[in-house]
Amino acid sequence: MDTVRFATIGTSGICEQFCAALAEAPGAELVACYSRDLERAREFGARFGARLFFDDLASLAACDEVDAVYVASPNGAHAAQALAMVAGGRHVLVEKAFASNEREAREVFDAARAAGVVVMEAVRSLHVPSFAAIERIVSGELGQVRKATMRFSKVTSRMARLLAGERINIFDPALAGGALMDIGVYCVEPAVALFGEPDVVRSVSVTTRVPGAAEDDPLSTIDLAGEALLGYGDKVVSLSFGKTSDDVLGSQVEGERGTVVWDAISCPVNVRLHVPEGGGQVFRMGESRLEPVETSVPEKDMVCEIADFVAAVHGDADALERRERFERVTLGSLRVMDQIRAQAGVRFPADLA
Secondary structure (H helix, E strand, C coil): CCCEEEECCCCCCCHHHHHHCCCCCEEEEEEEEEECCCCHHHHHHHHCCCCECCCCHHHHHHCCCCEEEECCCHHHHHHHHHHHHHHHCCEEEECCCCCCCHHHHHHEEEEHEEEEECEEEECCCHHCCHHHHHHHHHHHHCEEEEEEEEECCCCCCHHHHHCCCCCCCHHHHHHHCCHHHHHHHHHHHHHHHHHHHCEEEEEEEEEEEEECCCCCCCCCEEEEEEEEEEECCCCCEEEECCCCCCCCCEEEEECCCEEEEEEEECEEEEEEEEEEECCCCCEEECCCCEEEECCCCCCCCCCHHHHHHHHHCCCCCHHHHHHHHHHHHHHHHHHHHHHHHHHHHHCCCHHHH
């Protein structure tokens, strides 16, 4: 195929961003949209030039005019929908979080491997050039890394609705929602990408009961914010995430020869390297040299993940090797998140299966 023909599942804001980026991605085009409401699929898809519309997953999976499917439904539906598309021979790009838990994710990846199709998680922050610059600095310029901090918290209008007693998708454990799966994943994934899986995971979370949940409902707790420590023996990584407040601090990796800092962990910008000069004194930092790191991120940054996915679909050897690495990061990140949720008492339907 010269052009990878995409369909989308979902009509949310993130799906809108994907469609806008797809329009600027070489070698890719939008041809179809799915929604449980066919009219909604038509209304959404028409805005972005789609010509095929579905309200039946089996029909979408069997459509020979679709090469790949982008899944942007609630987290709890990701694995089942991805498996349906894989069974139909479609390549699949799944929005983060890839699945409800590590077990579900492994099932999808195993099915894709058996079917000979490409499946990848759409984590925009790992595909942009600025993250590649951070990786280069961490591996080559910082010396031995001892500490790192990944931060992302923001308040949305849906928090007010939750506190007012409304049960909504993003805070519904039945749909694999919550702060960790929506926001914290942006902290977990770069930590695992940079350092691998930790030996130890310790976390504390702010949780609440789901509005209207019965006393004996095993899916009655959801997380609003949290902190986690990942222990690696020679280093410790701190994760801070939530939907109850706005965190205005940047993320950083601290090494014995320098510290790299960046803003906006969901799409790293303003990357800079601090190199110490002089030994410093008690109670006072030593002098340091600030070195801005030249990086460029496309305005529609999702074009980067689309480009990596399309190259893998075309069989590019380097892209397929990167996809294998992204799979390891996805699985490792979900194992970390499974532990954080277990320590918080947050359970999803997939955990009970």
